[in-house]
Amino acid sequence: MRLIEPFLEFAHGLKTVLFTILEKPVTVQYPEEKRPVAKRYRGRHELKRYDNGLEKCIGCALCAAACPADAIFVEASPNTDENRYSPGERFASTYEINMLRCIYCGYCEDACPTEAIVLGDNYELTYTDRRDAIYTKSMLIDAVPAGGQPTPMATEKGMFTRSIPEMKDPTD
Amino acid sequence: MAKSITLTIDKTKVTVSEGTLVVDAAKKAGIDIPVFCYHPKMEPVGMCRQCLVEIGRPMVDRATGQPILEADGTPKVQFMPKLETACTNTVSEGMVVLTETERAKQGQKEILELLLTNHPLDCPICDKGGECPLQNLTLAHGPEQSRFLFEDKQRQEKNVALGDMIFIDRERCIQCARCIRFQDKIAGDAVLGFYQRGRSTDVVTFSDPGFDSVFSGNTTDICPVGALTSVDFRFGARPWEMKNAPSICNQCPVGCNVTYNVRREAKAGGSYVIKRARPRQNEQVNEIWMCDKGRFASHHYTESPARLKQDPASMAASIQQAAALITANKGDMVILAGENLTNEELFNLRGFAHSAKGQIYAYGKMGGGDLTAAYGLTAGSNLGDLGKGDTIVVAASDLYHEAPIWYLRIKAAAQRGANLVVLNGRHTKLDEYASFVVRYAYGDEPQVVRGLVTKDKIGAAINDAKNLVVFYGSDGLGLDGTTNLANACASLVRNRAGKPNNGLVGVWQSANTQGAWELGIKPAADLAKAVAGKVVYIIAADPVGDDPSLAQALSHAKAVIAQDVVSTATTAIATVVLPAQAHTEREGTFTSAERRVQRLYQAIPAPSGTKSDLALTAEVANACGVELEGKAAILVMKKLVASEKAFAKITYEDLAKVGDQWPDVGSADLYFGGTSYKNTQGLGSHLAYVTGFVNLAEPKPTQRVAENTLVAIPVTKLFDQGTMVLPAANLRGRIDQPTVSVGKAVATKYALVGGEEVKIKLNGTENSAKVAIDDSLAADVVLVPRSYGFAISQPCAVELLVKQPDRLGGN
Numbered sequence: 001m002r003l004i005e006p007f008l009e010f011a012h013g014l015k016t017v018l019f020t021i022l023e024k025p026v027t028v029q030y031p032e033e034k035r036p037v038a039k040r041y042r043g044r045h046e047l048k049r050y051d052n053g054l055e056k057c058i059g060c061a062l063c064a065a066a067c068p069a070d071a072i073f074v075e076a077s078p079n080t081d082e083n084r085y086s087p088g089e090r091f092a093s094t095y096e097i098n099m100l101r102c103i104y105c106g107y108c109e110d111a112c113p114t115e116a117i118v119l120g121d122n123y124e125l126t127y128t129d130r131r132d133a134i135y136t137k138s139m140l141i142d143a144v145p146a147g148g149q150p151t152p153m154a155t156e157k158g159m160f161t162r163s164i165p166e167m168k169d170p171t172d
Numbered sequence: 173m174a175k176s177i178t179l180t181i182d183k184t185k186v187t188v189s190e191g192t193l194v195v196d197a198a199k200k201a202g203i204d205i206p207v208f209c210y211h212p213k214m215e216p217v218g219m220c221r222q223c224l225v226e227i228g229r230p231m232v233d234r235a236t237g238q239p240i241l242e243a244d245g246t247p248k249v250q251f252m253p254k255l256e257t258a259c260t261n262t263v264s265e266g267m268v269v270l271t272e273t274e275r276a277k278q279g280q281k282e283i284l285e286l287l288l289t290n291h292p293l294d295c296p297i298c299d300k301g302g303e304c305p306l307q308n309l310t311l312a313h314g315p316e317q318s319r320f321l322f323e324d325k326q327r328q329e330k331n332v333a334l335g336d337m338i339f340i341d342r343e344r345c346i347q348c349a350r351c352i353r354f355q356d357k358i359a360g361d362a363v364l365g366f367y368q369r370g371r372s373t374d375v376v377t378f379s380d381p382g383f384d385s386v387f388s389g390n391t392t393d394i395c396p397v398g399a400l401t402s403v404d405f406r407f408g409a410r411p412w413e414m415k416n417a418p419s420i421c422n423q424c425p426v427g428c429n430v431t432y433n434v435r436r437e438a439k440a441g442g443s444y445v446i447k448r449a450r451p452r453q454n455e456q457v458n459e460i461w462m463c464d465k466g467r468f469a470s471h472h473y474t475e476s477p478a479r480l481k482q483d484p485a486s487m488a489a490s491i492q493q494a495a496a497l498i499t500a501n502k503g504d505m506v507i508l509a510g511e512n513l514t515n516e517e518l519f520n521l522r523g524f525a526h527s528a529k530g531q532i533y534a535y536g537k538m539g540g541g542d543l544t545a546a547y548g549l550t551a552g553s554n555l556g557d558l559g560k561g562d563t564i565v566v567a568a569s570d571l572y573h574e575a576p577i578w579y580l581r582i583k584a585a586a587q588r589g590a591n592l593v594v595l596n597g598r599h600t601k602l603d604e605y606a607s608f609v610v611r612y613a614y615g616d617e618p619q620v621v622r623g624l625v626t627k628d629k630i631g632a633a634i635n636d637a638k639n640l641v642v643f644y645g646s647d648g649l650g651l652d653g654t655t656n657l658a659n660a661c662a663s664l665v666r667n668r669a670g671k672p673n674n675g676l677v678g679v680w681q682s683a684n685t686q687g688a689w690e691l692g693i694k695p696a697a698d699l700a701k702a703v704a705g706k707v708v709y710i711i712a713a714d715p716v717g718d719d720p721s722l723a724q725a726l727s728h729a730k731a732v733i734a735q736d737v738v739s740t741a742t743t744a745i746a747t748v749v750l751p752a753q754a755h756t757e758r759e760g761t762f763t764s765a766e767r768r769v770q771r772l773y774q775a776i777p778a779p780s781g782t783k784s785d786l787a788l789t790a791e792v793a794n795a796c797g798v799e800l801e802g803k804a805a806i807l808v809m810k811k812l813v814a815s816e817k818a819f820a821k822i823t824y825e826d827l828a829k830v831g832d833q834w835p836d837v838g839s840a841d842l843y844f845g846g847t848s849y850k851n852t853q854g855l856g857s858h859l860a861y862v863t864g865f866v867n868l869a870e871p872k873p874t875q876r877v878a879e880n881t882l883v884a885i886p887v888t889k890l891f892d893q894g895t896m897v898l899p900a901a902n903l904r905g906r907i908d909q910p911t912v913s914v915g916k917a918v919a920t921k922y923a924l925v926g927g928e929e930v931k932i933k934l935n936g937t938e939n940s941a942k943v944a945i946d947d948s949l950a951a952d953v954v955l956v957p958r959s960y961g962f963a964i965s966q967p968c969a970v971e972l973l974v975k976q977p978d979r980l981g982g983n
Contacts (some may be wrong), residue, residue, distance in 0.1 A: 033217065050699060056295060059297075059407065060296035060297055061410045061413065062296055064410075064413070075437060076407040076408075078406055088297060089297055093439075095439045135486075161330060164294055164296060
């Protein structure tokens with residue numbers, strides 16, 4: 001018995017190796033190949049738009065207030081019907097996130113009253129200069145959806161008077 | 173002394189004076205009763221019903237008048253069947269107030285639920301969000317959920333202009349009427365009111381232009397919701413993002429304590445920006461108010477594109493060049509110091525002038541400061557203490573325009589029962605509250621003032637007054653006229669010198685004129701003559717822009733060295749220009765006309781390319797071989813204190829001291845007093861009374877402008893076209909076109925109608941101006957506003973050139 005024991009151990013190990021050889025490898029060939037992220041993954045932020053192209057962000061700076069790392073900076077300005085960026089009276093004229101400071105906690109998402117800021121699935125954040133880590137509004141904002149207009153847009157008078165839409169329960 | 177009353181609030185025994193409201197008594201005991209419509213500076217109205225509490229009073233046997241006792245010997249307390257409002261009930265002996273019972277809490281909760289039924293809950297975009305009483309009280313006392321339907325909320329107009337500076341959001345308004353009551357009772361400009369009833373009630377303005385008051389900004393402070401917001405700050409920043417920087421307003425001699433809210437901005441390239449100005453409580457100076465000029469115009473000039481800046485090398489070269497000019501013309505230097513400079517800077521300039529054997533003059537248009545220094549107000553003085561039995565005399569000053577906060581406080585004193593004597597050549601707003609109004613012909617001011625004591629009633633009011641404060645201004649007067657008037661006014665108060673709440677106050681045109689006079693820096697009797705052939709070192713003044721005759725005079729000067737914050741007509745003609753810093757960027761002290769020394773703190777870092785006036789003067793002086801302290805204001809103050817008797821007891825530490833002030837504003841409970849700031853940085857202190865006797869000059873006969881000609885009378889308007897006011901964009905609507913006022917007789921003679929444009933010719937210059945008709949004016953005068961481009965510094969002959977002379981045919 002004592003003599004055969006090492007061979008059994010060896011066979012056992014060999015079995016694991018043999019089975020693993022037949023398995024599909026987990027390694028992906030990044031960056032050519034990318035793995036899908038988890039459904040609620042918290043990557044780089046995106047500023048969302050409504051279907052008509054208006055920005056969801058109203059410049060309230062609650063994300064900046066909620067941010068534990070003080071990574072967000074917002075400056076607001078008033079909207080007019082001739083130059084409208086978002087529904088209601090106020091829009092973010094400056095929106096900056098310092099990605100070196102951000103800890104991707106998602107508190108900004110929770111604080112946002114219009115679901116304008118969403119942590120997306122982009123994790124490819126590299127910079128060669130610290131200044132490049134500051135993402136400005138134009139870098140963060142989503143592209144205008146099909147059928148929508150770019151902002152600022154001229155809108156009908158009295159049409160977009162509410163900044164904060166009626167909120168629905170988030171589905172995911 | 174009022175009777176003391178002891179009552180019990182939530183098991184705490186509280187002793188307050190008779191007549192105190194329950195809500196105030198609770199506040200003094202540190203117990204919070206939520207309020208919206210009640211404000212400690214105003215009479216209660218009980219409109220919002222938020223302060224519901226249970227109030228019980230000891231029962232009294234009607235037959236015997238004795239209190240009914242419980243079995244254990246304590247007085248039997250009877251509670252009302254319903255909740256009562258704490259703001260409308262005054263305290264009574266043995267009262268029991270319960271604020272924390274279930275019934276009281278339920279009442280407060282239901283009122284909040286009701287107030288929120290139509291509130292839009294757009295806190296994220298509301299400028300008040302973060303410092304909003306409604307937000308805070310809802311969090312502390314409100315219901316978790318509303319039973320009202322969201323869809324049934326009333327939708328109303330948002331962001332409607334009430335005036336140029338204040339916008340109203342009708343949805344957010346909870347109809348507490350604080351703004352309306354402030355305007356009616358405190359500001360005295362009843363321009364707001366309620367329109368419609370019930371759920372349609374709206375706050376509207378019925379003045380033209382809308383919200384026509386110089387105190388309009390204060391309503392945004394006391395508005396307990398975000399209904400009233402200022403256009404100047406609209407969406408500027410969230411309240412929690414800004415730092416608070418204490419300062420002193422530099423727009424008039426009152427010396428209002430302010431707090432500048434500052435933050436760094438991407439738009440400004442990452443540098444600090446002043447976002448707004450808010451009053452800082454000082455119950456002895458500005459209480460919790462400030463005027464619109466201070467609020468909206470006292471900081472925008474610092475960001476003006478006309479700011480003077482120089483790189484270090486050229487600044488050093490400028491300083492060397494200035495010093496070379498001064499050394500080359502030894503003894504020929506004239507320093508012209510603006511009266512907006514701090515005490516320390518003026519002291520240094522005086523030292524420089526003496527050491528360099530030059531002259532120093534203040535750039536001021538009013539005289540009599542030696543008298544206000546001798547007979548001015550002293551420690552313990554507070555306009556808020558004046559009332560029944562006291563007398564206030566206001567001579568030749570339109571305080572509403574010259575020093576709005578004094579207008580407010582003097583009006584309040586008159587309403588408390590003080591005798592108010594107003595002397596002017598025309599109708600001013602203060603007349604409405606005056607016990608006696610005296611009209612004089614322009615030019616007769618000194619004689620009229622001296623004659624006051626001989627009059628029956630006015631004489632008695634002045635001679636028998638417990639306290640007497642005399643204000644004199646420059647309405648229709650130049651340097652000589654004000655000096656004469658000051659002498660006349662001083663004769664009324666000189667026998668009361670040194671007593672608190674008694675004295676002479678000059679309504680100066682600048683923030684620190686009193687400081688200049690205390691240091692012995694006076695305006696030149698003939699400035700044009702004084703500067704001829706000299707090297708003129710002008711600091712913080714714009715004589716060229718103000719007066720063409722001075723521009724002419726300065727062109728005969730040997731050289732002009734101009735040191736200022738923004739480029740002006742004077743810096744344009746100067747040989748050497750030195751870039752200085754604004755009052756928000758440097759330290760020092762101002763002396764208010766009430767002789768209160770107050771500290772000016774640095775609110776924001778100065779932009780690069782500038783240096784403080786203290787440093788610039790010291791460097792110029794040192795390059796001339798004169799030793800001057802220029803490193804820090806506090807070091808200069810130490811020297812100043814050692815050399816000046818009146819300043820002997822002043823220290824920076826004392827100036828920064830604060831005591832308890834009532835009402836309690838700016839603490840955690842913004843709902844009580846509004847969002848004015850609590851003063852934690854110093855109330856300032858009075859200059860000492862220096863015993864001494866100043867001989868009063870006999871009134872010189874005023875030089876009359878020739879008979880049968882129109883006389884131009886210089887007057888001050890609050891919103892003028894000054895260098896500091898113009899950069900304030902949202903005041904543009906209020907900065908009128910240059911307007912001259914004439915009486916009915918002149919209007920008829922020249923066939924003028926109000927609002928039309930005329931050409932006016934005075935002192936060899938011609939300007940066009942709009943005409944306003946003022947019935948209270950005499951037949952031969954034209955009121956000409958200062959700082960509107962007219963070449964006027966004292967009364968002078970004026971010609972009206974009407975555009976269509978054919979209309980005059982009939983006359």
